[in-house]
Amino acid sequence: GNSVTQMEGPVTLSEEAFLTINCTYTATGYPSLFWYVQYPGEGLQLLLKATKADDKGSNKGFEATYRKETTSFHLEKGSVQVSDSAVYFCALSVTGGFKTIFGAGTRLFVKA
Amino acid sequence: DTAVSQTPKYLVTQMGNDKSIKCEQNLGHDTMYWYKQDSKKFLKIMFSYNNKELIINETVPNRFSPKSPDKAHLNLHINSLELGDSAVYFCASSQAQGYGNTIYFGEGSWLTVV
Numbered sequence: 565g566n567s568v569t570q571m572e573g574p575v576t577l578s579e580e581a582f583l584t585i586n587c588t589y590t591a592t593g594y595p596s597l598f599w600y601v602q603y604p605g606e607g608l609q610l611l612l613k614a615t616k617a618d619d620k621g622s623n624k625g626f627e628a629t630y631r632k633e634t635t636s637f638h639l640e641k642g643s644v645q646v647s648d649s650a651v652y653f654c655a656l657s658v659t660g661g662f663k664t665i666f667g668a669g670t671r672l673f674v675k676a
Numbered sequence: 677d678t679a680v681s682q683t684p685k686y687l688v689t690q691m692g693n694d695k696s697i698k699c700e701q702n703l704g705h706d707t708m709y710w711y712k713q714d715s716k717k718f719l720k721i722m723f724s725y726n727n728k729e730l731i732i733n734e735t736v737p738n739r740f741s742p743k744s745p746d747k748a749h750l751n752l753h754i755n756s757l758e759l760g761d762s763a764v765y766f767c768a769s770s771q772a773q774g775y776g777n778t779i780y781f782g783e784g785s786w787l788t789v790v
Contacts, residue, residue: 596776602717607680607766607781615776651717659775662724662731669717 566591570654570667577644578675585639585670587628587654597621597630597637598655598664608653611639649674679703680782682767688788689757696753697785699767705780707731707773708750710742711766713784719766725750726773757789 571586589595596615600608612621617632626641637654654667682699689695701708709732710722723742724732730742739755750767764784770777 594775598778600779605783607768607783608719608779609781610778613776613778653719657774657777661775662773663721664774664777664779666719669719671717 566593566595566656566658566661566663566665568654568656568665568667570652570670573651573669573671574673575670576673576675579646580643581674583639583641583644583648583672585652585654585672587637587639587667589635589637589654589656591635591656591658593658593660595656595658597628598657599626599628599637599639600653600655600666602651602653602669604650611652644672644674646674646676648672678782680767680769680780682765682782682785684785685783686786686788688790691757691759691789693757694753694755695757695787696751697765697767697787698749698751699782700749701767701769701780702748703769703771703780705769705771706747707770707777708744708747709766709768709770709779710750710752711768711781713764713766715763723750723752724773731773754787757787759789762787762789 598613599611601611612623614621614630657664767782
């Protein structure tokens with residue numbers, strides 16, 4: 565079936581630290597991959613996405629590369645800010661499928 | 677202009693009551709959804725409509741009934757509320773379903789059943 569596994573949180577970092585949140589997937593069809601972010605008290609919003617292998621999605625200093633060989637889509641940011649504190653969701657949807665499958669979410673805390 | 681708007685934002689009610697949450701999107705999208713998020717932030721799809729037609733109906737108690745009067749609106753009615761229904765309910769929309777489509781979420785409706 566289709567599934568997304570992301571690292572458990574919470575992840576706690578100091579400001580300006582390097583961030584990696586791991587995400588791996590299984591898919592029966594050809595997947596498109598997403599990262600969504602949920603700030604406190606808000607709904608989810610798209611952070612970045614990639615629709616084919618080796619594509620890199622990027623936004624607001626965050627990046628993720630679609631790696632078909634390792635079935636991964638890890639989220640990275642070189643220098644986090646306090647304002648990046650949020651819950652991050654990895655997600656996928658596949659060709660011919662109706663659903664978007666979300667991971668369990670990883671909470672990030674960034675300390676000043 | 678808010679793209680996906682849902683009301684009410686907060687709802688506190690007693691067990692056994694019936695309540696509704698309304699949702700509207702102004703993005704011109706064909707597909708709308710209801711998601712439930714629990715206290716651990718786990719997100720679960722409940723329903724999906726495409727052009728007013730029910731496409732996804734996950735294992736949800738019959739007490740939950742969605743209604744889509746037109747493709748810009750998807751309301752959720754809940755009968756006989758139970759303590760376990762306490763959660764945040766998100767309405768969302770996308771241009772189409774599945775592959776490559778970005779989902780746009782509302783701000784959520786925080787339901788507390790006491």
